[in-house]
Amino acid sequence: MASIQIENVQKAFGKTIAVNHLNLDIKDGEFFTFLGPSGCGKTTTLRMIAGFYYPTKGVVRFGERDMTRVPPEKRNTGMVFQNYALFPHMTVFENVAFGLRVRKVSAADVKGKVLEVLRKVRLENYSNRQVSQLSGGQQQRVALARALVIEPEILLLDEPLSNLDAKLRDEMRAEILRLQRDYKITTIYVTHDQAEALSMSDRIAVFNYGVCHQVGTPAEIYNQPANDFVASFIGEINLLPVQVNRVEQENIAVTLKNDGEPVKLIVHNHANEGELNKGDLAVSIRPEAIRILDTAEDQTNVLKGKIEAVQFFGSIVNVLVQVGHVTLRVDVLNTHEFGYFYQGKDVYVELPEKQLRLIPVISGD
Numbered sequence: 358m359a360s361i362q363i364e365n366v367q368k369a370f371g372k373t374i375a376v377n378h379l380n381l382d383i384k385d386g387e388f389f390t391f392l393g394p395s396g397c398g399k400t401t402t403l404r405m406i407a408g409f410y411y412p413t414k415g416v417v418r419f420g421e422r423d424m425t426r427v428p429p430e431k432r433n434t435g436m437v438f439q440n441y442a443l444f445p446h447m448t449v450f451e452n453v454a455f456g457l458r459v460r461k462v463s464a465a466d467v468k469g470k471v472l473e474v475l476r477k478v479r480l481e482n483y484s485n486r487q488v489s490q491l492s493g494g495q496q497q498r499v500a501l502a503r504a505l506v507i508e509p510e511i512l513l514l515d516e517p518l519s520n521l522d523a524k525l526r527d528e529m530r531a532e533i534l535r536l537q538r539d540y541k542i543t544t545i546y547v548t549h550d551q552a553e554a555l556s557m558s559d560r561i562a563v564f565n566y567g568v569c570h571q572v573g574t575p576a577e578i579y580n581q582p583a584n585d586f587v588a589s590f591i592g593e594i595n596l597l598p599v600q601v602n603r604v605e606q607e608n609i610a611v612t613l614k615n616d617g618e619p620v621k622l623i624v625h626n627h628a629n630e631g632e633l634n635k636g637d638l639a640v641s642i643r644p645e646a647i648r649i650l651d652t653a654e655d656q657t658n659v660l661k662g663k664i665e666a667v668q669f670f671g672s673i674v675n676v677l678v679q680v681g682h683v684t685l686r687v688d689v690l691n692t693h694e695f696g697y698f699y700q701g702k703d704v705y706v707e708l709p710e711k712q713l714r715l716i717p718v719i720s721g722d
């Protein structure tokens with residue numbers, strides 16, 4: 358088993374900086390996810406850990422060992438690719454045995470190890486099948502077995518579920534987590550799917566344009582996004598541009614930047630102090646954190662608005678409320694009688710101060 362340290366790593370391809378100023382500290386046995394949109398540098402980072410690419414600058418360590426320029430075959434990492442990269446005309450057994458044969462493991466040990474790992478991925482009855490005769494989910498299990506059979510210190514998974522349909526994806530998510538817990542293996546999982554990242558990971562690193570914007574547990578990333586990119590890449594969010602009026606010990610008073618009447622809010626949480634002193638700011642709040650009220654007294658963070666649209670999603674009702682010149686998305690549980698929320702209804706919205714977060718705006722328009 359191994360921890361992984363990435364220290365000030367950069368990777369350039371000619372003039373393209375694919376990854377920049379990257380620092381990560383991945384713990385032994387952790388399920389760690391690289392999340393971000395296409396082209397943000399996830400795969401390049403994974404490949405630097407596998408040894409397929411060497412960094413242009415910086416250091417990669419497994420535990421105390423400097424691995425920066427160690428070739429892939431000397432790293433003891435197992436990798437699963439999006440397209441599985443199996444040998445289609447070989448049997449399941451031979452595909453899984455391949456890595457062991459390259460390592461000159463004895464025939465008896467090959468058989469024992471391959472059958473054991475096939476049992477783990479529940480394919481023990483398929484060992485003589487050709488890979489081309491298997492379903493997508495089964496092929497993915499073969500790819501996992503092939504990566505695990507060499508008993509790697511680190512398992513690297515590059516969008517392993519993106520070729521599967523939604524139901525199989527759910528099954529395979531559970532399967533991968535079960536295997537990871539069984540083997541207690543340090544695992545890095547690359548995905549652009551935020552639901553996958555939130556539901557599977559111990560921690561997540563969120564990337565964009567080669568830069569890691571935040572590392573945290575799923576709850577930290579969701580509840581305390583570091584900036585507007587992280588906030589809007591993960592789930593739905595209301596982002597309201599603001600200017601700061603007054604900073605007190607715990608609270609910050611802000612005014613909504615719109616051309617209507619100034620609306621004041623009190624914010625309890627805020628990102629890194631230093632970042633708040635420069636550039637544009639917004640308050641963020643999740644749609645499920647906003648409450649819709651019929652009446653209001655003189656309460657903090659209660660604003661007058663009008664329902665603009667209502668959409669019914671079964672368990673959730675999505676209500677768009679216009680407040681001044683901004684539209685807030687509010688998700689309420691389907692516990693009101695049908696028709697309770699309707700277009701044109703005058704309401705109040707409460708933005709609880711503990712659920713509001715003041716963050717820097719880093720994305721351009």
Ligand code: ATP
Nearest residue numbers: 370373374375394395396397398399400401402549
């Ligand atoms: P995807 O989800 O689409 O695989 P990604 O987040 O994994 O995207 P990378 O594949 O790491 O992104 O690519 C990061 C950037 O580096 C992109 O701009 C890409 O075009 C560039 N890049 C990646 N590999 C190479 C290469 N071998 N040569 C030149 N540029 C590359």
